[in-house]
Amino acid sequence: MSTVNEKITSEIREKVRELLASGHVAAFLGYTSGSVPMVMQPLIIRTPEDADRLEWNSFCVLNLANYLPALLKSFEPPRRPGDPPPEGPLPKVGVLATGCWSRNMVIQVQENQVDRDRVVVVGISSRGMVDRKKVLAAVGHRDVTAVYEYDHSLKVSGPGYEREINRWDVVRDNCRTCVHPDPVIFDHMIGDLKGERDVADRFRQVEDIEVLAPEDRWSWFSTEIASCIRCYACRNACPLCYCPTCFVDDSRPQWVGKSIDKADTAIFHILRAYHCAGRCTDCGSCESACPMGIKMRILTRKLQKDVLELYGAEAGMDMQSPPPLSTYKMDDPQDFILTESIKGEEK
């Protein structure tokens, strides 16, 4: 067993037990392990006794911010549109947060989805989460019956085999290029803050595609999404996706076809990515949730790169900075809006 995870798990349990026992929070949102190796289950607990069910390891890949608005709402009295907000303080809830998850919580506060005063953030500096699909590929997609995590390696076993895998080799692409592992907001911290990571080639995956000719880029994209089954796990795992009715679900009017027509699937992926522009924290939930191994995260990564290059901004880094695409400066670059012919005329 990983001593790092053991220590974090026991500190989480202790802190959460205390928060629930004192009545400081009414519920706590964390992770527990289940029946399938390498797939953790987001878990909401409401009693101090249940704190021992919480666990922490390298497979906590889904962003817990995703569950936060609904959890907060579950403690609010039912309201109809137009009803006044409830009087008096509402119960608080606690949640675990790594760097990216905490940045999504900042965005949720900025976008009025979450009331910061009702959330107790228990921060953890992330070591990077493991990509289950990389592990499965490393063992030739054989059945995996057990995975033991050590500090820097995984012991993976199944019928007739056992393999030791270096942990960092199978860490998710987004985590390997993550610069901000520390939570940007927290009320309690588990372990120490680690500081910014120095990452060379942060946007390498995007640059490798940017250099391709347009038809090759299209071919990459078409091949990448060819196996999409339109299950929307990517959308539903994303804390940015909270529209009451998603554009793909709208039926009056209907914007996108419902089956797996190539054009409809392409529109879904492109529009989903654009809705995340200037908001995505590269938490990687979309890619981790995808049952088909589609690397849709590269699309949102491209938008992060653009927003960083054009506006010098990264989403959710602090509560005070406005969301980059919801504000403007007089000297914002706008060259990209112009068509080639207009640019020509200007010259």
Add this chain to the structure above:
Amino acid sequence: MKVLILDKAGFQDWLRALAGEFDIIGPAENTKGLLDWNKLEPGELPDFRPGLPKSSIKTFFFPQPETLLEFSARPGDDQAFRPHEPSEGRRARLLAGVRPCDARSVALNSMPYASDPYFLKNRENVAMVGLACTQGCSTCFCTWTGGSPVGSDGMDVMAYPLGDAFALEPVTGRGKDMLLKASSAREAAQEDLAALDALKASAPSSLPDAMDPASVLREKELMSLYNASFWQGLSESCLNCGTCTFLCPTCYCFDIQDETLKGKGRRIRYWDSCMFPLFTLHASGHNPRGEKVKRVRNRFMHKLKYFPDRFGPLSCVGCGRCVRDCPVNIDIRQVMKDLLAI
């Protein structure tokens, strides 16, 4: 007809001989390196490795999407908006290397689709060569649902791996005809038959102990299951995505729409998912399953209670795809146990 023995080369020749009559489809690596259903070249063997392809075989019987009819959508056309049969016919298809759970799903889906002309036509048009499982997966539980790792329900021909070769048994008349083309096959000898019997007897032991939840759940009072306290907690971790329903071989719900493109119209029937809020949204705006907990409950209640009450067996073949690929580890085996405990 007798049991035949075919080695791999013979299997290859047999599939090549059948390629005149069928498009042959079998498990093969997709562009992501994952095992999935792909069209095989004549003579190409399906991937026989243990474990299930990503997707089930339901799209071959209940296509995503199925074109029900076509029409001209050009307003000036005197035949505009008059429906006609889809113009494009489909070649007969042969699915090679079908696992027993997947084949059984076709038999189960035939119950609600007993009088569905589209489903029935596809059934006629698709032949199946089965492949017995000699190794269970950690997510399989076919024996809980009335299936067997060596079961041949729904197959036309059943193949059992015997060392480097296969024992082939015809299951239907069509299967018998197909086997006539296995030119390099030899008849099974006494020791082959003994090995086959041993395989059939031993295979299920690699799976969890058999239980029979269908008969127990049929006896349970419906509302006591419906009102069980665990649904709330279960639904709290659910993402409400459609992974489980779309990968499931026995989820058969659909919606119908008309699509038009460049003057051509078609009416399609496509997969829907009870996990999606739109699934039960009424024209009035009312949604009887407006909350996630109601949708999660419905999916399991349909498979484990409503379907058995109406048709007998569970609407589940224990393939474990939902267990394997649920992003938040919701496990139908646990739900079954929780329901049985009520």
